Amino acid sequence: MARKSRTGAAADSQTAGSQSAKERIVDAAEMLFAQQGYEGTTTRAIALKADVPLGLMSYYFGTKGDLYSEVIMRRSAEHAADIAASLQAVAERGNQASIADIVTAFVMPVVRRALDGGPGWAAYVKLLSLAANTPGSEPHTKAFAREYASVVEDFVGMLRGKMPDAAEEDVYWAFYILNSAFIHILVENGSIDRLSGGRCRASDLETVAQKLALMFDAGIARLAKG
Amino acid sequence: MARKSRTGAAADSQTAGSQSAKERIVDAAEMLFAQQGYEGTTTRAIALKADVPLGLMSYYFGTKGDLYSEVIMRRSAEHAADIAASLQAVAERGNQASIADIVTAFVMPVVRRALDGGPGWAAYVKLLSLAANTPGSEPHTKAFAREYASVVEDFVGMLRGKMPDAAEEDVYWAFYILNSAFIHILVENGSIDRLSGGRCRASDLETVAQKLALMFDAGIARLAKG
DNA sequence: GTCTATAGCTTGATAGAC
DNA sequence: GTCTATCAAGCTATAGAC
Known part of the structure; x- marks a missing residue:
């Protein structure tokens, strides 16, 4: 037993494959x-x-922090472009698109990656939301925020178009409250599963997206009235 | 310089006072x-x-983990009782209370402690929400969850009263989405401040509470319709 | 490029003087 | 009760053999 095998017991079936x-x-x-x-x-x-x-x-x-950055950078550009395209598709429908449509366009690219992208993407999405919730992580958080800044601006702009009579600050509150709910849900571990006695599952992100769109369609409309 | 003074440079102006x-x-x-x-x-x-x-x-x-438990236990019972009383006051108004009233009753005791309770309570509220957002913290999270379980049940019960025609699971989704938004906002560090160019401040929890009540009043009503 | 061995710190926790 | 000195373990990062 001179040294550990490359495919030994310590190897993870997920990560230890044919990759470098x-x-x-x-x-x-x-x-x-x-x-x-x-x-x-x-x-x-x-x-x-x-x-x-x-x-x-x-x-x-290099350092542990550099590795963390690499984890972010490996997927962030592709992911942000993904969301931008989804928003763009809805934007092209102009006024036909409802608030619910816009919310769905923002949320679903993330949900799809988390559910269908494999374990790597699922972990990335969790890490993304985790970084937004962690204190003392200024450098980390800022790295993520920069990558998604453009997408956020697009989304806020589209919300603004649906809130023509609202105070400018209410457009930001609408985004903030929606985004907060979504971000937190992505890190959730299942408290709703226990509370609801199994009727709701936190991992069922498709249902979450649907409920989010429904609730915020009405909620943002209410806020938009002033 | 034989040893550090009890009121020396290392002492924090907040914590080093006349306390034990x-x-x-x-x-x-x-x-x-x-x-x-x-x-x-x-x-x-x-x-x-x-x-x-x-x-x-x-x-x-004893251990670091024991100290963490002590931090939780010092305030959790008082805080939970505080929220329970606020909910109870609204419950006594029966059907006169709107969804917005119920949401406000749930949220404001936390906001008041964070804003008016001094730096200790502000830190506690932040820690409370942080624990709900941290992975690998099963023991910690569970300790908090147990302390507030009864309050959460009260709140969900009151929401259910306002959603008579809704599917049972939608009552839980309503709570989950609202609570997620609120919890995340309590840990937020100011991303909304930058995004809005200073128009909104994440630390302005009173405005947050008002917008939350407004949006979820409409959002939960929509969800309640089925 | 790959790997072992280890340097140099920091960690949580304690032993034992006062 | 209070405090100093320190332990054993674990940490990140690197030096240097292959």
């Missing part, structure tokens, strides 16, 4: 950061899950 | 856990902020 060591490290980091947070995840745990020697971490990525 | 060492430790822990999270806070940092020698931490509270 570099990819496996990012995959493992993504999953662990999403599950345990940045501070709660050690570089050793990442190396173990990726089944690579500890030294490779620094060789490929 | 034991109280100062809990105060310092509360504030640091709220600002940096559980993993991000070291027992040394707490001791430094409380201006107490490191050894006293274990003497009074």
